[in-house]
Amino acid sequence: MTSERQRWxxxxxxxxxxxxxxxxxxxxxxxxxxxxxxxxxxxxxxADESAFVEGLLRAGQPHFxxxxxxxxxxxxVCGGIxxxxxxxxxxxQDWRWVTGEPFAFADWGPFEPFRNGDRVRxxxxxxxxxxxxNDAPSTLPSTGYVIETQTLCDD
Numbered sequence: 670m671t672s673e674r675q676r677w678x679x680x681x682x683x684x685x686x687x688x689x690x691x692x693x694x695x696x697x698x699x700x701x702x703x704x705x706x707x708x709x710x711x712x713x714x715x716a717d718e719s720a721f722v723e724g725l726l727r728a729g730q731p732h733f734x735x736x737x738x739x740x741x742x743x744x745x746v747c748g749g750i751x752x753x754x755x756x757x758x759x760x761x762q763d764w765r766w767v768t769g770e771p772f773a774f775a776d777w778g779p780f781e782p783f784r785n786g787d788r789v790r791x792x793x794x795x796x797x798x799x800x801x802x803n804d805a806p807s808t809l810p811s812t813g814y815v816i817e818t819q820t821l822c823d824d
Contacts, residue, residue, distance in 0.1 A: 671687045672686040672687075672688075672725065674821070677718065677721045681819070683817065684711060684722065684815060684816070684817050685815070685816050686725050686726060686813060686815055687814050687815075688812060688813040689814070690810070690812055690813075692751070692811055692812075693807060693810060693811070694751050694790075694805075695807055697811075697813075698710055701816045706818055706821065707818050708816045708818045709767050709768055710751060710753030710767055711753055711814075711816060712752070712753050712754070712767065712768050712770050713774070713776065714770055714771070714774050715774050716774065719774070719776045722791070736748070737795070742779070742783075743780060743794050743797055744795065745794075746793070746795070747795055748790060748793055748803070748811065748812060749793075749812065750790055750791045750811065750812060750814055751788065751790045751811055751813070751815070752791065752814075753766055753768065753817075754766055754788065754802075755767065755787060755788050755789070756804070760784060762782055762804075764782075764789070775802060776801050776802050778797070778802060778803050781803050781804060783804060785806070786804035787804070788807045789803070789804060790803055790809075791803075791815075
């Protein structure tokens with residue numbers, strides 16, 4: 670299931686949520702870059718942009734965080750939705766965006782990044798009552814991804 674495209678006034682870019690259960694980060698990235706136009710996994714470079722993307726996830730979407738696990742540190746963690754951030758390894762934590770934009774903003778969840786993943790996804794830390802970023806292994810199946818483009822083909 671794919672949401673409607675939404676334009677964010679903060680940068681004029683278009684965003685879209687794609688719900689696809691069981692998708693890994695490499696699969697999400699491949700599916701996104703294969704789209705017509707210049708779509709990429711979303712880069713979230715400010716608190717305002719993070720709030721906008723979180724709003725997209727909450728607005729009119731089936732609950733995107735239905736798949737949950739238990740963390741000894743924070744309790745139930747449910748999700749998640751892939752973003753376009755990656756690291757060369759879980760231990761390196763040399764985060765960067767797929768577009769090459771500076772990784773100067775982060776919206777990490779409690780105790781994150783935990784150094785157990787090389788990609789970033791948005792999860793719900795249910796017992797803490799927050800939606801935030803979590804480092805996760807790129808091969809971990811997730812519930813979808815957020816895509817972004819500067820212009821639509823028909824603009």
